[in-house]
Amino acid sequence: MKEVxxxxxxxxxxxxxxxxxxxxxxxxxxxxxxxxFGIDFICSxxxxxxxxxxxxxFAQCKGTENYDPLxxxxxxxxxTSTVRFWMKQRHLTFLFCVDxxxxxxxxxxxxxxxxxxxxxxxxNQQTITIKVPQKNIFPDxxxxxxxxxxxxxxxxxxxxxxxxxxxQVNKDIDIxxxxxxxxxxxxxxxxxxxxxxxxxxxxxIGFYWxxxxxxxxxxxxxxxxxxxxxxxxxxxxxxxxxLDLFYQGLxxxxxxxxxKYIKDFMDSYGQFIVDLGNSRIYxxxxxxxxxxxxxxxxxxxxxxxxxxxxxxxxxxxFEPFNKDLKLFKLMTVxxxxxxxxxxxxxxxxxNDNFYEIGYKFSETTNENIIELLNKDGNxxxxxxxxxxxKHSNSEAIDVDVIWKYPEDYYNDNSTQIFFSxxxxxxxxxxxxxxxxxxxxxxxxxxxxxxxxxxxxxEAIRQLVFKSNYKLDLNNISDIKDxxxxxxxxxxxxxxxxxxxxxxxxxxxxxxxxxxxxxxxLTNYNEYSVNFFEIRKKKNNIIFENIEELSxxxxxxxxxxxxxxxxxxASILAEFSDIFTxxxxxxxxxxxxxxxxxxxxxxEKLINMLx
Numbered sequence: 001m002k003e004v005x006x007x008x009x010x011x012x013x014x015x016x017x018x019x020x021x022x023x024x025x026x027x028x029x030x031x032x033x034x035x036x037f038g039i040d041f042i043c044s045x046x047x048x049x050x051x052x053x054x055x056x057x058f059a060q061c062k063g064t065e066n067y068d069p070l071x072x073x074x075x076x077x078x079x080t081s082t083v084r085f086w087m088k089q090r091h092l093t094f095l096f097c098v099d100x101x102x103x104x105x106x107x108x109x110x111x112x113x114x115x116x117x118x119x120x121x122x123x124n125q126q127t128i129t130i131k132v133p134q135k136n137i138f139p140d141x142x143x144x145x146x147x148x149x150x151x152x153x154x155x156x157x158x159x160x161x162x163x164x165x166x167x168q169v170n171k172d173i174d175i176x177x178x179x180x181x182x183x184x185x186x187x188x189x190x191x192x193x194x195x196x197x198x199x200x201x202x203x204x205i206g207f208y209w210x211x212x213x214x215x216x217x218x219x220x221x222x223x224x225x226x227x228x229x230x231x232x233x234x235x236x237x238x239x240x241x242x243l244d245l246f247y248q249g250l251x252x253x254x255x256x257x258x259x260k261y262i263k264d265f266m267d268s269y270g271q272f273i274v275d276l277g278n279s280r281i282y283x284x285x286x287x288x289x290x291x292x293x294x295x296x297x298x299x300x301x302x303x304x305x306x307x308x309x310x311x312x313x314x315x316x317x318f319e320p321f322n323k324d325l326k327l328f329k330l331m332t333v334x335x336x337x338x339x340x341x342x343x344x345x346x347x348x349x350x351n352d353n354f355y356e357i358g359y360k361f362s363e364t365t366n367e368n369i370i371e372l373l374n375k376d377g378n379x380x381x382x383x384x385x386x387x388x389x390k391h392s393n394s395e396a397i398d399v400d401v402i403w404k405y406p407e408d409y410y411n412d413n414s415t416q417i418f419f420s421x422x423x424x425x426x427x428x429x430x431x432x433x434x435x436x437x438x439x440x441x442x443x444x445x446x447x448x449x450x451x452x453x454x455x456x457x458e459a460i461r462q463l464v465f466k467s468n469y470k471l472d473l474n475n476i477s478d479i480k481d482x483x484x485x486x487x488x489x490x491x492x493x494x495x496x497x498x499x500x501x502x503x504x505x506x507x508x509x510x511x512x513x514x515x516x517x518x519x520x521l522t523n524y525n526e527y528s529v530n531f532f533e534i535r536k537k538k539n540n541i542i543f544e545n546i547e548e549l550s551x552x553x554x555x556x557x558x559x560x561x562x563x564x565x566x567x568x569a570s571i572l573a574e575f576s577d578i579f580t581x582x583x584x585x586x587x588x589x590x591x592x593x594x595x596x597x598x599x600x601x602x603e604k605l606i607n608m609l610x
Contacts, residue, residue: 016063016098038082058093074132092157105138109153244610256498314420317470326405329467338399381419490565496558539567
């Protein structure tokens with residue numbers, strides 16, 4: 001006959017429970033549960049005079065022989081079914097860890113650790129790890145007061161209980177437990193006009209923006225699996241809402257706080273407030289991570305379609321007009337010059353041999369529209385002038401010259417051979433403006449006399465304001481141009497929160513610039529020398545702060561990088577005669593700046609569309 005033996009784990013568990021029961025009795029009335037379903041004791045606290053304080057809690061005990069003084073905490077494995085059981089009680093359950101060798105008792109409020117593990121509690125995962133800090137030593141006799149922090153934990157639990165938090169949490173647990181993900185793995189079905197992304201808690205169906213009439217407005221629908229189970233509405237967004245809500249903070253960490261749609265984290269509920277314009281939802285951390293991942297994938301592909309279209313029509317850098325991707329501002333001219341352009345094109349409207357054989361202008365009913373045709377009568381470009389008051393002079397008028405996508409002017413069977421935005425701009429400058437002849441240099445304000453001199457390229461630059469929002473390193477002609485770009489990037493970074501940039505290239509550049517300046521300092525006055533020393537010292541402190549944060553793997557605020565760019569710009573400006581744009585080290589800076597410039601240009605475009 002096989003003898004019944006008590007296991008070592010049972011011995012440790014029994015010893016731990018005995019020590020805990022003995023210790024708890026110094027502080028109140030303790031009752032043991034005969035059948036242990038995740039709670040060993042219930043304890044009601046009494047004051048020194050023997051009166052019930054109104055505080056009652058449950059206790060679950062875990063015995064151990066594995067105390068390690070080199071560690072800061074115990075890691076205890078608890079059944080997820082036990083955790084669910086704790087969250088359905090009307091009193092807080094403390095988890096106690098008892099070292100049976102030293103008879104010391106350690107405690108923790110497990111509920112505080114469950115906020116970020118909500119989804120694991122609800123999944124089919126069998127166990128969950130709870131950390132018990134070794135600093136949380138429970139008093140072993142009546143001479144030591146019951147810990148105030150344990151009282152505070154019970155109060156916080158009661159607040160959640162009476163607010164209905166645990167009712168909601170338990171409903172969510174039941175929903176999670178009985179539901180499947182949309183897909184355990186990331187599944188992307190990308191078509192010509194639409195995309196479907198399924199990942200865990202989130203399903204997104206998106207329609208891309210397109211120049212075609214049928215798909216001229218982008219849109220998307222987002223479903224959260226828990227909301228579907230609760231019969232809550234799906235979330236829908238149009239083109240402008242997609243850009244407005246989802247672009248800001250794209251591909252950044254949640255903790256950076258850059259994403260527009262993610263608001264505060266509610267500690268008492270363990271959920272994020274997600275503000276989606278016309279609706280507000282509350283999501284657990286894992287749900288938010290799933291949502292961000294799906295939105296980032298969608299936005300990257302959504303923007304790619306827009307860039308592909310812009311590249312096709314040659315509009316990169318030209319400003320969209322009135323938030324419309326079928327209208328682009330070519331230039332702004334004075335009303336007098338616009339009238340001259342109209343006069344010139346009307347004179348050639350019936351001529352089959354305009355500036356080059358095969359081109360002619362169409363006779364349009366709208367006096368402010370110019371349409372260029374080829375010899376077959378197909379539209380090559382359409383531009384329209386929109387009048388507005390001058391910013392500098394409210395009594396004068398400017399005209400925005402707008403390129404219009406000529407889709408409406410084509411038959412279904414025609415081939416789209418129209419001029420791109422950039423080609424149209426070049427045509428206007430080279431074929432129209434440079435053909436003007438006038439003796440009157442003040443063409444903006446006076447009646448035009450078409451006799452005399454040709455407009456040079458320099459004169460045209462003075463007459464025409466080209467619409468271009470992009471920063472372009474290829475257009476740098478001197479150090480002043482580089483400084484202006486750096487200052488714009490500085491202001492751009494100041495508007496951000498946190499960044500992930502490699503600071504080493506900027507540090508190396510600063511060292512190089514400082515060496516060049518140091519070798520030439522004797523050629524400068526006292527003010528310049530002092531300016532250099534003060535700015536250099538401040539910049540070194542910035543790098544020290546960044547390096548310290550990098551070692552700690554902490555988030556680095558963008559204003560640190562903005563300060564570095566400000567330093568580079570200021571000393572290049574002060575000592576501009578030392579440097580040239582051909583300097584190979586400065587040209588390496590262009591490569592490092594390009595990432596920020598691309599980000600700057602992209603955000604400029606998005607802001608013009610929302």
